[in-house]
Amino acid sequence: MASLSLRNIKKAYGNNAPVIEGLNLEVGKGEFVVFVGPSGCGKSTLLRMIAGLEDITGGDLLIEGERANELHPSERGIAMVFQSYALYPHMTVGENMGFALRLSGMDKRAIKEAVGRAAEVLRITHLLDRKPAALSGGQRQRVAIGRAIVRQPKVFLFDEPLSNLDASLRVQMRIELARLHRELGTTMVYVTHDQVEAMTLGDRIAVFNAGKLEQVGPPIQLYREPRSTFVAGFLGSPKMNFLDVETAGAVAGNLQLKLGGNQSLDFGRTPVGTLPSQLTLGIRPEHVRVVPAAAGLQARVDMVENLGDTQLVHTALAGSEASFSIRMAPDAISPRVGDVVGIHIDSANALLFDRTGRALELA
Amino acid sequence: MESVLSPAASSTAPRRRKRFQSWKWAPYIFISPFVIIFAIFGAFPLIFSATLSFAQWDPAAGFGAIKWIQLDNYKFVLTDRWFWKSLGNTVYIALASGLPQHLVAIPFAAFLSTLLRGRNIVLGAYFLPFITSSVAISLIFSSLFSKDFGAINAILMSLHDHLPLIGQLLPDHKVDWLQNTEMVKPTVSFVVFWRYVGWNTVLYLAAMQTIPEDLYEAATLDGASITRQFWHITLPMIRPMMFFAVSLTLINNLQLFEEPFILLGDNGGTGQAAMTTAMYMYRTAFYFSDFGTACAISWVMFVIIAVLSYGNNRLFKLAGGED
Numbered sequence: 001m002a003s004l005s006l007r008n009i010k011k012a013y014g015n016n017a018p019v020i021e022g023l024n025l026e027v028g029k030g031e032f033v034v035f036v037g038p039s040g041c042g043k044s045t046l047l048r049m050i051a052g053l054e055d056i057t058g059g060d061l062l063i064e065g066e067r068a069n070e071l072h073p074s075e076r077g078i079a080m081v082f083q084s085y086a087l088y089p090h091m092t093v094g095e096n097m098g099f100a101l102r103l104s105g106m107d108k109r110a111i112k113e114a115v116g117r118a119a120e121v122l123r124i125t126h127l128l129d130r131k132p133a134a135l136s137g138g139q140r141q142r143v144a145i146g147r148a149i150v151r152q153p154k155v156f157l158f159d160e161p162l163s164n165l166d167a168s169l170r171v172q173m174r175i176e177l178a179r180l181h182r183e184l185g186t187t188m189v190y191v192t193h194d195q196v197e198a199m200t201l202g203d204r205i206a207v208f209n210a211g212k213l214e215q216v217g218p219p220i221q222l223y224r225e226p227r228s229t230f231v232a233g234f235l236g237s238p239k240m241n242f243l244d245v246e247t248a249g250a251v252a253g254n255l256q257l258k259l260g261g262n263q264s265l266d267f268g269r270t271p272v273g274t275l276p277s278q279l280t281l282g283i284r285p286e287h288v289r290v291v292p293a294a295a296g297l298q299a300r301v302d303m304v305e306n307l308g309d310t311q312l313v314h315t316a317l318a319g320s321e322a323s324f325s326i327r328m329a330p331d332a333i334s335p336r337v338g339d340v341v342g343i344h345i346d347s348a349n350a351l352l353f354d355r356t357g358r359a360l361e362l363a
Numbered sequence: 364m365e366s367v368l369s370p371a372a373s374s375t376a377p378r379r380r381k382r383f384q385s386w387k388w389a390p391y392i393f394i395s396p397f398v399i400i401f402a403i404f405g406a407f408p409l410i411f412s413a414t415l416s417f418a419q420w421d422p423a424a425g426f427g428a429i430k431w432i433q434l435d436n437y438k439f440v441l442t443d444r445w446f447w448k449s450l451g452n453t454v455y456i457a458l459a460s461g462l463p464q465h466l467v468a469i470p471f472a473a474f475l476s477t478l479l480r481g482r483n484i485v486l487g488a489y490f491l492p493f494i495t496s497s498v499a500i501s502l503i504f505s506s507l508f509s510k511d512f513g514a515i516n517a518i519l520m521s522l523h524d525h526l527p528l529i530g531q532l533l534p535d536h537k538v539d540w541l542q543n544t545e546m547v548k549p550t551v552s553f554v555v556f557w558r559y560v561g562w563n564t565v566l567y568l569a570a571m572q573t574i575p576e577d578l579y580e581a582a583t584l585d586g587a588s589i590t591r592q593f594w595h596i597t598l599p600m601i602r603p604m605m606f607f608a609v610s611l612t613l614i615n616n617l618q619l620f621e622e623p624f625i626l627l628g629d630n631g632g633t634g635q636a637a638m639t640t641a642m643y644m645y646r647t648a649f650y651f652s653d654f655g656t657a658c659a660i661s662w663v664m665f666v667i668i669a670v671l672s673y674g675n676n677r678l679f680k681l682a683g684g685e686d
Contacts, residue, residue: 053580074586086581090599090683099595100585147581 003029003064003187004050004155010058011045011211018057020046020211027155027189032181034198035191036234037208046208047157047191051080064154074100079148080157083164085140087132087147094119094128097147118149121183122176138169145180158190162197174200195235199223207231229357232282238312238325241288242353243281250275253363255352257281261319263297268347271360279360280353285312285327287349290335296342299324301335315341416658423652436659446660448635449643450667452548456623456639457616459552464560464612465605471560472567473593486568489561497558501625504554508540515540541627547636551623555616563608570604571597599683606679610672617668620645640664 004027012018020042027033035043048054050061052073061068068076087096095102097118098111106114119125122142132140141161148156158177162170178201181188192198198205199219207214207222207230215227219235226232232240248256248264255267257279265281289296290313299315302323311328313335326343328334335341352360416437419430440446471489475482492500507514516537523533540550574597582592598605620641623631629646631638638646640660648657 051580051584053583072586073584078584080581080584082577082581084575084577086575086577088578088581088596088599090602099582099587103586103591147585151585 003027003031004189005062005065006046006050006059007062008059009046009049009056009061011042011049011054012057018211020049023059023211023213025206025213025216027187030185030187032188032190032201032203034202034205035189035208036193036195036198036205037214038234039193041208042211043191043208044159047080047159047189050076050155050189051078051157052076077154078157079151079153079155080159081141081144081148081161083160085132085144085161085164087140087143089132092129092131093124093135093143093146096132096143097128097150099147100151114150115146118146121149121180122146137165138173141165141173142176145177149180149184154187156186156188158188158192160192161190163192163194170194170197177201195237199235205235207234225359226282226351227359229280229282229353229359232351232353232359236284238285238327240282240284240351241324242322243283243317243320243324245279245281247275247277247279259297259319260317261298263318265297265345266347267350267352269362271352272363273361276354276360278355280355280357281345282351282353283345284349285325287346288324288326289344289346290326290328291342291344293340293342296344299341299343301337301339301341303337304334306330306334315343317343412658412661415655416662417655419653419655421652422654432655436655437663439656440659440663445635445643446640446663449631449638449640452631452635452637453617453619453639453641455548456552456555456619456637457613459549460555460559461609461612461616463556464563465609467556468560468563468608469567469598469601469605470593472564472571473597475564475568476571486561486565489564491561492558493562495558497621498625500554500558501622504550505541505626508550510537510539510542513540542633544632544634544636547627547632551626551637554622554626555619558622559612559615563612566604566608567601570601574600602679602683606675609679610675613671613675614668617664617671 004025006023006025009020009023010018011020023046025033035047037043045054049056052068052071056069063071063076063078088099091099094112094115097115101111101114115128116125119128122145124139124142124146127135127139127143132143135143141164144161161177162173165173174197177190181201190197190201202219204216205219205222206216209230215222215231217225222231223235226235226240229240229242233242243259245257245259245265248258250256250270253270255270255275257265257267259265267281298318300318301313301315303314305312305314307330309330311330311332311334313326313328315324315326316322317324324343352362354360415429417431417433419432419436421428475486478485506512510516519533520535520537523530523535526533538546540546578596578600579592582596587595618641619639623637623639624642624645626632627637629642629650631642641664644657644660644664647653647660
């Protein structure tokens, strides 16, 4: 039985066009699912609908098989960690964590024990008597998670919980969250717009775009086999390179592509089914190599970024204005800005999309 | 040549030294309007009244008539039964009008904060008395509370006749709100309450609007009902504003003057039932021309207000768990 089922979920405000429509998703017991997408895509709204903080306009929400559309948020068996942490500033850490239990009428000793256990898991026992104002960002985050743990929910909901932390703390907390999920084994739904968090934390990623679910699947599957240019472009940094190409026929399963600037490319494979005349070629920066100018597609180097562990070369292909990125090894001899270089595209790792952005199945 | 030049040179040197250096004086000139106004209307009366509280002085006789009498004014004030009566009246009205102001304003502000539409209109209506002239307010209430022709007596008697059950609890005769010694203080208290409840509502609403929405959402998830959210989130979060608003009420109510003065005249109504300490101080100064005693009253009031404000401060800190 799924821990969380979203069936034909719809959300509309008043008579306006729906912000979420016809959304279906099953989250398995103990699974860690990450909702990603750009701002305004509806991922946080969906999370708030699961929490009960937003009404569900249509469809069914099932938590452990039980319809929860009309259940009060506190009766859904969920706990939520907010982006701002939402800690009660006038209560101590211990009081914050035990607030839900106190409201449920649990006796003080049991509350103290439950809070103590959660504090141990999160290593914040020494902070229990402090007020939130006396805590660092990372400590507040731990308390917010602790407040959720204490309630022993069926499903944890996280709404961009790490976005207020600095970069190094974010990495640390990411590792902590992964550890926590391993130890607790509870179902977790996590909203973020940070693709690194999505790739590293999720058992599965659900990519949202304009209120619709673009694709759901394990991170590496979404990275390697995106079903659309949106998913392909959203995951990966720098993003996948896209080139508008025209088909120039296929010979013995080898598709010939025409690029701008009278350049052509031997793609090596062909799409299954009918072959559209205009396509978009997608290739990740790590699947492109710099070769001598005469040995590949010609491009002009616009910028070279050395990140220490890698080098990013940003180029403009001849006949194209779009930026084309190449990832190079840190110790490779990088071209200089202004150089005209050759580019070799590793067709085995390239993808083809039709002009609506849908990925084509390749033979 | 030298003899012509040398006197000229010697005369320009000191002149250059004496030249007005505006950049040095500019800061003082810019702050001088405040300093001058504060010195005349703030610091001087403060110091003069403190000095005068140790003296006997008839202003008509000029400054030369000031006679130092050490603590006699204070001794007189502290043993004067009219001072204590006025203080009793002041405390009565301060509590009777002050407590309901906050007890009504806080839940009312909480209600307004949930309103999506019409909030500003309702708030404006409640705030209006605060910015209306106290003379206009008092004149209208004099008319409303009039024994024979007042709307309040007419309504109460009509309710007594027509409202089942609780109608019998209402008076069956015309109440003399502004003459009856028992009714004067509650009447004045009501007018003061009515005037300031909107002001306090605005203060509390402003405080409530700064409470992050996600605290309420977190509390909802924790299982807190609306009442418990009010109790556990709203009230603790507006505590600093409560301290501010209660302090203002305390200070304003203990200096209450305008409303009873205009409603009841300078003697505070029948039997001086609503003569506040501020009114008594006014009478002492301007009717009995005893400025020394009036100044002593004002300083005694200052000490009382300071002590109560400090107590209020401690009380709020203790109630909220001192950080």
